[in-house]
Amino acid sequence: REVADLFEATVGERAEPxxxxxxxxxxVNDVMGLxxxxxxxxxxxxxxxxxxRDLLDGVEAGALTARAAKEVLPALAPGELPRAAAGxxxxxxxxxxxxxxxxxxxxxxALPAAVADYEAGKTAAxxxxxxxxxxxxxxxxxxxxxxxxxxxxxxxxxx
Numbered sequence: 001r002e003v004a005d006l007f008e009a010t011v012g013e014r015a016e017p018x019x020x021x022x023x024x025x026x027x028v029n030d031v032m033g034l035x036x037x038x039x040x041x042x043x044x045x046x047x048x049x050x051x052x053r054d055l056l057d058g059v060e061a062g063a064l065t066a067r068a069a070k071e072v073l074p075a076l077a078p079g080e081l082p083r084a085a086a087g088x089x090x091x092x093x094x095x096x097x098x099x100x101x102x103x104x105x106x107x108x109x110a111l112p113a114a115v116a117d118y119e120a121g122k123t124a125a126x127x128x129x130x131x132x133x134x135x136x137x138x139x140x141x142x143x144x145x146x147x148x149x150x151x152x153x154x155x156x157x158x159x
Contacts, residue, residue: 002042002043002044002045003027003032006027006031006048006049006052007020007023007024007027009048009049010023010027010049010052010053010056011023012049019056022056022059023052023056026052026056030070030073031046031047031052031073034046034073034074037074046076047073047076048079050081051080051081054081054083055072055073055083057083058086062093062142063086063092063093064082064083064091064092064093065093065140065141065142067134067139068086068091068093068139068140069082069086071091071139072085072086072089072091075089090138090140091139091140092140093140093142094137094140094141094142097145097149099137100133100141100142100145100146100149101149101153103136103137103141103146104129104133104149104150104153105153106133106136107129107132107133107136107150108129108150108153110132111128111129111132114128114129114132115129115154118154119154126147126150126151129150130143130146133146133150134146
């Protein structure tokens, strides 16, 4: 019953299908996974609805990447909001486009074979470049921004 209550309280008045799906996925995969890891009894969940709402809102607003949100979850103190925890852990998404661009340039320089593969039509190589850029930003860059900047750098369309 606690899981159903958490879901209902999280979705609340925002009963959009996508929000309901995201809430269910986070509860089933991450919240209950953390519950199992911590050995909590079924009636004790590791976070409340306010915390889960803040986590989902942070991801939706772009303040947290999905990866950062997953890192924040086990580090939450009781009653602490995820975005506050992300700030404490230096996991908030990067807003500094120049820093992300520099990381993208470094990734391009570090992986010339991936650049050549991409230019030869092997589009999967872009994933390697995105991964390398994300690694260089500590996972704090927004993947869609990284993709856009890498493509701009490779095409010579520096913004």
